[in-house]
Amino acid sequence: MNSKIKSGIELAGIYAIFAFMAVIIIYPILWAIGISLNSGTSLYSSTIIPENWSLVHYKWLFTDPKSNYLLWYKNSMIVSGLSALISVGITSLVAYAFSRYKFVGRKTGLYTFLILQMFPVIMAMVALYILLNLVGLLNTLTGLILIYVGGQIPFNAWLVKGYLDTIPRELDEAGRMDGAGHLTVFVKIILPLAKPILGVVALFNFMGPLFDFILPSIILRSPEKYTLAVGLFNFVNDKFSNNFTRFSAGALLIAIPVSLVYLYSQRSLISGLTGGGTKG
Known part of the structure; x- marks a missing residue:
């Protein structure tokens, strides 16, 4: 296999691992932010960031x-x-x-x-x-x-x-x-x-x-x-x-x-x- 192609595959694999780890780390953080902006008390929401978000919990x-x-x-x-x-x-x-x-x-x-x-x-x-x-x-x-x-x-x-x-x-x-x-x-x-x-x-x-x-x-x-x-x-x-x-x-x-x-x-x-x- 060509060395350039091999290096490209290795680099793509490294970036894929980094992207996967980033999703694992960032997704829970975004979910926690979305929950904190939910105006109600529900743990679940149809979107990560609620459409009608509110700072009422921070104010409380x-x-x-x-x-x-x-x-x-x-x-x-x-x-x-x-x-x-x-x-x-x-x-x-x-x-x-x-x-x-x-x-x-x-x-x-x-x-x-x-x-x-x-x-x-x-x-x-x-x-x-x-x-x-x-x-x-x-x-x-x-x-x-x-x-x-x-x-x-x-x-x-x-x-x-x-x-x-x-x-x-x-x-x-x-x-x-x-x-x-x-x-x-x-x-x-x-x-x-x-x-x-x-x-x-x-x-x-x-x-x-x-x-x-x-x-x-x-x-x-x-x-x-x-x-x-x-x-x-x-x-x-x-x-x-x-x-x-x-x-x-x-x-x-x-x-x-x-x-x-x-x-x-x-x-x-x-x-x-x-x-x-x-x-x-």
Whole structure:
């Protein structure tokens, strides 16, 4: 077979796969948008985008006294933002210590982090539930944040350490020759160079709690403490089984901003992930 024809067939096959995947990804999104614009409460419509579309459900989320959407949105931002911020701070310090210093238990600590990654936080949920109840943090955003931060450190430490290993140690030595201490080297030399991987950690640790349902549903009991995932679930449970349209509207309002941030920072995310893969 002619090489040009063969290359054309391969290229057409690649485009066909991309087109198929695009349909699988885009179609549910368009359907969710159409449901959110449906003026009624029906889950089904004759067209993806209703002919008589309306923003009534979006208006209800922000203006109706019975809607706690803004409160849930604020709770989600608090939990996700603080989880990402605290995780980045702790992870960067832990990863810097394992990357730059030799100390007793270093290898054991790294292997412990590796093993802990194999067990999801949900496996220890009973113990965590009892612990939070004993210390009075059950049904609080603080308790939820602590669980997220603790569960994120093992994976993040490995990820950031791999990236820090690629930063030449000569930069540390040059800083110390100029009179910089350990903290100064970390803050003024290492952190600026580690921005790509820290951005990856921050974004992943922000998105995880934002879309998580299982942990908040176990820990949070009061409606005023709900995060968005738990709050929106009330629109489609047995009591509010006809509010799929409001559920779609609320879900889109949180998914679209996060997607835009992800697309905007895609180049930095790729550089951060690939940079840490060159040396372990």
